[in-house]
Amino acid sequence: MNIAIIGVGQAGGKVADAVLEYESNSRTDFVTQAVAINSAKADLLGLRRVPVEKRILIGQSRVKGHGCGADNELGVRIAEEDLDEVTAAVDDVPLHEVDAFLVVAGLGGGTGSGAAPVIARELGRLYTEPVYGLGLLPGSDEGGIYTLNAARSFQTFVREVDNLLVFDNDAWRKTGESVQGGYAAINEEIARRxxxxxxxxxxxxxxxxxxxVDASEIINTLAGGGVTTVGYANAHLDRPARGIFGRREAAPDETEVVNRISTTVRRATLGNLTLPANVKSTERALLIVSGPPQYLSRKGVEDARRWLEDETGTMEVRGGDYPIPDSEYVAALVVLSGVTDVPRIKELQEVGRETQRNLEERAAERPEALRNLVWGGEGGIDPLF
Ligand code: GDP
Structure with a gap:
């Protein structure tokens, strides 16, 4: 499936960069166009792979290249005002080479959180190709405002895209890792998937x-909208090094091949989702097993697909293989589309609601508190003029 990727805000741009890096390292070719949109000039300058002419600074008249802070309502406003510049950057995309658009953003901040749903809505209006979102949820240690931002953006983003793939930073941050180092590893993980x-x-x-597994299989899996989580796991193969005589590798044992596929698919589904979710609440699923051709068996993939049908309780499970001759791994990618039972989203909404209530209460108390401070209460002092 060929995509046009639009990274919005700092996290969005960095993920777009990581995807381009993956594409280059793995000698694959699936990104037709990559664009980065931001209101912070420094973040755009920090990108490495997105072409310079496709880095678009928005909101200059309001924020002068300094970003939106964590104000996602400002992110919405500047995206609406500068929509023409955004669509002009996507305008020259060769549509016959694009199967879908993917708009990526961190949902906890300001620019990406606010602007990504606005941009997705506009792309949906302009193009017939599906527009997907990839939303990154903030870590729970980032605080109430980030959580509230993410809860509001999530709601709006799901509404404006054909399907929202979600990645929960919280589920992926390893303890002891620096924030920057942690993000680099997370972004690589997203890019791989x-x-x-x-x-x-x-x-x-x-x-x-x-x-x-062609583009139409993926599009059909994501049809119906809602929220999608993606599982991935791999198993290292002990392949003999190719000797100087180019000795052919012995054919692997069929039972072992089938078992390896089965355990890898289970690990991908049950322990390695981008957004932990109750697998039983899946609407549609897709399975891809990759690896050297002799380590991929039709029976193995078919058994695993049937297991996934049982596990998810849905009859709509598509599956296929992806032969990579030189690979040292068998890997499984599992797409669970339309999941509805997601504890992390519930938690996000609860914390968001509490933060919103707290902000409203404080805002209501503020005028009187300020009056008391400035005028010194009853029988106060007269102002100068
Ligand atoms: P924006 O530039 O205003 O859109 O905000 P940022 O993208 O800097 O941050 C928004 C949220 O994205 C943060 O709260 C983090 O949770 C997350 N984030 C920031 N940078 C990265 C990154 O490189 N990778 C990932 N996965 N998440 C990030």
Whole structure:
């Protein structure tokens, strides 16, 4: 599936960068166009892979290139005001080479949180291709405002896209890691998952899969909207090093091949989701198993697909393989689309609600508190003029 990726805000831009990096390292080709949108000039300058002419600074007249802070209502406003500049950057995308748009943003901040849903809505109006979102949830240690921002943005973003893929930073931050180092690892993880998903069906010169997962399979899985979580796991293969005589590798044992696929798919589904969710609440699912062709068996993929049907309780489970001859891994990617039972979202909404109530109460008390401070209460002092 070929995508046009639009990274909004700092996190959005960095994820777009990481996806381009993955594409280049894995010698795949699924990004037709990459654009970064931000109101902070320094963040745009810090990107490495998004082409310079596709880094678009918005909101200059209001924030002078300094960003929106954590004010996502400001993010909405500047995106609405500068929509023309955003659409002009996407305008030259070769549409015959794009199967979908992907708008990426961290939902806890200001620019991405506010602007991403506005941009997604406009792309949906202009193009017939599906517009997907990728929303990054803030860590629970980031505080109430970030959580409230994310809860508000999440609600709006889901409404404006054809499906929202969600990645929970909270579930992925390893203890002891620096925030920056942690984000770099998280962004690589996101890029790998998107990369496997999008490049699986785009094999022009490699071995042909037994069962291809093309763009229409992915689009059908994501149809129906809502929220999607993506699982991934891999198993390292002990492949013999190729000797100087180019000795051929012995064919692996079929039972082992099938079992390896089965355990990898289970690990991907049950312990490694981008957004932990109750698997039973899935509406549609998609499974991709990748690895060297001799380690991919039709029976293995078919058994795993049936297991996923049982586990999710949905009959709509698509599956296929993605042969990568030189790989040292068998990997499984599992897309669970339309999940509805997600504890982290409930928690986000509760904390968001509490923060909103707290802010409103403080705002209501403020005028009187300020009056008391300045006028010194009853029988106060006369002002100068
Ligand atoms: P914006 O520039 O105003 O949109 O805000 P940021 O993108 O800087 O931050 C928004 C949220 O995104 C933060 O609260 C973090 O949770 C998250 N975030 C920031 N940088 C990264 C990153 O590089 N990767 C990931 N996964 N999340 C990030």
């Amino acid at each position: 998107l990369g496997v998903l999008c490049s699986a069906g785009e094999v022009d010169d490699g071995p042909v899969p037994e069962s291809v």
